[in-house]
Amino acid sequence: MAETLPDIAMMHSDRLIASAREGDKNAQGKLVQLWYKRIYNFSYKFFYDHDMAMEVSQKTFISMHKNLAGLQDVARFKSWLYTIAVNSCREEVRKKKASRSHSLHDLNPGEGEDSYRWEESHHRNENPERVLRHSELSDLLQSCLLQLNPEQREVVIMKEYEGLKFREIAEALNISENTVKSRMYYGLDALKKIFEQKKITKETIGYEL
């Protein structure tokens, strides 16, 4: 039986999850250390906001700690964890909608160069060739992601950045695998249009980098 290093690592991960489920504080801490970066980045891409991402990650891991004992199958830990994360994200969205207070900043910002946002905008110059510079590329793409509807955004982030299989995404969102694939397809299609609008193509990116 040839065991590769990743296999051994995954076995170790299963053991870790199992002992965390038994109530081993140390193992629980390790799980948080292992998954924090992923959950944070998932929620960061979902909201494109550091504070929200921190909030969601914290809630996710608190919930993980509370409910880990109820996890039936160790192999489903990953999709289970993302279920919690997605639910936390949705809860935050609901809260945001429910809160009646609005920042004065968001009221009547004006249009184009007359807007006070113009000054603080990263993309003061809407020419993508100048915007697409190094680290700003990530920001630009992330703002594109934000324009997707939440259902598509969840699926696209999970597939593109979190590397989940379609089966795992379906488990995490509690929908069928076919629905996941459809959402992914239409998500990518919508992004294609957004990219066209912003004149982002493979070539412009390749040229800038």
Add this chain to the structure above:
Amino acid sequence: MNYKPDERTLIAYLYGELNHEETEKVEAYLLQHPEERAKYTALSDVSEILGHVQDKEVIAPPVFVSDPSIKPLWSYSSIRFAAGIAASILFILVAGKILGPEISYSKGELRISFGKPQQSQPAPVQQASLTEQKVAEMISTSLAKNNEEQSKGKTEEQKKLLQTIADFNSKKIDAMTKQASLASQEQVRSFVAGLQEQNLKLMKDYFQLSSADQKKYMENLLVDFSSYLQEQRKQDLQFVQNKMNYLEKNNNQFKQETEQILTSLISNPGKKKNNY
């Protein structure tokens, strides 16, 4: 051939989640239909562009999880309050018991005292019943008695002394002369025999002693040997222990490495794609 992959199949193909047979079908279809191929390429381009978003580095905060259901009794404020009052009452009671303070008010003076009040007692006054004359008489009579007794005792003692000296001297001289006459050859012989016996005993003792010494020496030797063995065993055990520690350390290192691999695996999910 009117096979046409639907959107879902195309998406599954893009992310390499089709089985071998279906993958070949899709590839053949895309080869034959350039307009579909262009659509597919557009999708895979979008996916590729998305790949340029970098992960943000973040450090997981330390986790402190405590069980909130177990709350110590003294953390309730009401219990703390009651315990405080009880403690102060107890303190007052104990202090009262130990110090025993007494407060009295009489004749316009307030007295606070600790312990029982002390009452001063007047010293008894003795009346002189002896006169000077009587004392003088008593002294003179006692002196006269004393003198008489002393003189009597002296004469008696002198007599006794003289008698005992005379007795002792004569008895001693008699005994010495008797002994000298009794000393004979027999006594000399017995003396010599006694000497011989003593010598024999001495020799015996000597041999006994030396054999005991030898025994002791052998015993020491054995003890030394066993302690040497024990020392050796200890060293061996230490050696084994060291080896075990080393193994454990190796094992720990292996575990750490495994965890590092796991971290990198989880933190950097790879993507497998079919880029046409």
